[in-house]
Amino acid sequence: MSANDELPDSQAPDEAQSDPPQPTQVDFPCGECGAKLTWDPDTDALSCGHCGAKRAVPRADGQIVERALEDAGAAARGLGGEQRALRCSNCAATVELADARTATLCPFCGSASVLPQAANRNLIRPESILPLDVGRASVEQNFRRWLAGLWFRPNALKAVRSFEAVGVYVPYWTFDARVHSQWSADAGYYYYVTVMVPVTRNGRTTLQPRQVRKIRWVPAWGERDDRYDDLLIHASRGVSPELARALGPYDTKQLVPYRPEYLAGFVAEEYQLDLEGAWNAAREEIAALQRQRCSGDVPGDTQRNLRVHNEIEDVRWKHVLLPMWSLSYRFNGKSWPVLVHGVTGKVHGRAPLSWAKILLAVLAALALVALVVAIAAQT
Numbered sequence: 295m296s297a298n299d300e301l302p303d304s305q306a307p308d309e310a311q312s313d314p315p316q317p318t319q320v321d322f323p324c325g326e327c328g329a330k331l332t333w334d335p336d337t338d339a340l341s342c343g344h345c346g347a348k349r350a351v352p353r354a355d356g357q358i359v360e361r362a363l364e365d366a367g368a369a370a371r372g373l374g375g376e377q378r379a380l381r382c383s384n385c386a387a388t389v390e391l392a393d394a395r396t397a398t399l400c401p402f403c404g405s406a407s408v409l410p411q412a413a414n415r416n417l418i419r420p421e422s423i424l425p426l427d428v429g430r431a432s433v434e435q436n437f438r439r440w441l442a443g444l445w446f447r448p449n450a451l452k453a454v455r456s457f458e459a460v461g462v463y464v465p466y467w468t469f470d471a472r473v474h475s476q477w478s479a480d481a482g483y484y485y486y487v488t489v490m491v492p493v494t495r496n497g498r499t500t501l502q503p504r505q506v507r508k509i510r511w512v513p514a515w516g517e518r519d520d521r522y523d524d525l526l527i528h529a530s531r532g533v534s535p536e537l538a539r540a541l542g543p544y545d546t547k548q549l550v551p552y553r554p555e556y557l558a559g560f561v562a563e564e565y566q567l568d569l570e571g572a573w574n575a576a577r578e579e580i581a582a583l584q585r586q587r588c589s590g591d592v593p594g595d596t597q598r599n600l601r602v603h604n605e606i607e608d609v610r611w612k613h614v615l616l617p618m619w620s621l622s623y624r625f626n627g628k629s630w631p632v633l634v635h636g637v638t639g640k641v642h643g644r645a646p647l648s649w650a651k652i653l654l655a656v657l658a659a660l661a662l663v664a665l666v667v668a669i670a671a672q673t
Contacts, residue, residue: 322558324345325349326342326345327342327344327345329342329344335425338350340555357551358549359612360421361610363569370419372417388531420465420552420613421614422615423463423551423553423614424614425556425617426636427636428619433459433634436634437632437641440632440641440643446647458623459621460619460620461619462618463556463563463615463617464528464617464618465529466615467569468526469522469524469572469573469576469610470522470523470608470610471607471609472519472521472522473519473521473584473604474518474519474604474607475519475520475587475603477518477588477603478514479598479600480512480513480599482509482597482598484507484508485510486505486507487508488503491504512594514593514594516592518587518588518591520584526546527567527572527579531563532563533618533620537643537644540633542635544637562615572611573611577606580606584604588602617636618636620632621634625646626646631643632644
């Protein structure tokens with residue numbers, strides 16, 4: 295498969311697919327009292343909120359499959375249960391609920407403009423998942439600590455008490471590939487020559503020697519081989535790529551085979567970037583990364599006219615779900631989004647600025663500069 299290959303028509307998302315067998319048990323009832331079990335990140339098990347019973351979910355059961363691009367038609371569809379979907383008319387995210395809960399607010403933007411709709415049964419089923427590993431109590435603690443540590447923010451932020459926190463599974467695609475790159479460029483080597491330049495002092499002009507840097511250009515070329523493993527492509531519309539990237543990486547070596555039990559009590563967003571779009575994005579990212587690597591291979595002190603030709607082979611993909619907590623809090627009548635990493639607990643989000651604090655900081659910096667200048671003038 296070359297870098298310019300297109301996905302075959304058999305992978306079109308609207309193509310009719312035979313529905314895979316659906317589990318008859320959707321809500322995972324408690325064996326002790328019959329109430330519904332939910333995934334408990336603190337114990338890594340299904341938990342009953344009524345009687346406290348636990349049910350372990352084996353993580354090593356099954357095999358994670360990475361498929362060739364042309365085999366997309368063989369992938370299972372849906373999330374493996376009778377899911378309910380909600381679509382937000384504000385941010386356009388579509389999330390699926392794994393139980394009978396109702397939701398009145400979008401878990402991503404906090405908007406009340408959510409409408410029920412039928413879940414998309416033709417979506418490619420996730421091949422693997424990182425189970426949510428940070429519980430609600432830790433989320434609240436980390437969020438409070440994050441608020442307290444913000445700079446140039448209103449002091450009133452620390453008094454925020456009410457916020458919405460929803461555990462969500464965000465869709466990603468991963469790609470493996472082998473890449474052979476051939477490059478050519480002009481490699482530049484610095485050298486210096488002495489030239490005489492006119493210098494005027496006290497009304498007199500004299501010629502004085504100066505060292506001037508020159509560049510000697512010589513042609514250069516080379517090739518390299520690289521391998522990509524689990525290159526992540528963001529496929530969400532509810533979570534901005536910038537906010538998600540700021541949370542830090544996910545260890546894809548810890549992915550486990552997908553099981554619908556991990557979604558019990560939480561929501562999963564349907565991917566908004568399909569496989570073809572994700573591969574196009576991955577191919578662009580690979581090209582940019584290969585250009586950086588080839589640039590590093592060019593000898594000399596500087597370079598120009600770098601050209602890179604990539605041959606991409608052995609492409610494999612899978613659809614995965616990665617865990618986050620989506621928070622929204624209100625301040626001065628506006629909703630502010632915050633994300634919490636579902637494994638590490640790292641917090642990143644948006645918060646209002648305190649222009650009064652910024653002005654005081656600027657004035658303090660100007661006063662310090664003035665003091666330094668005054669001291670220098672006296673010496």
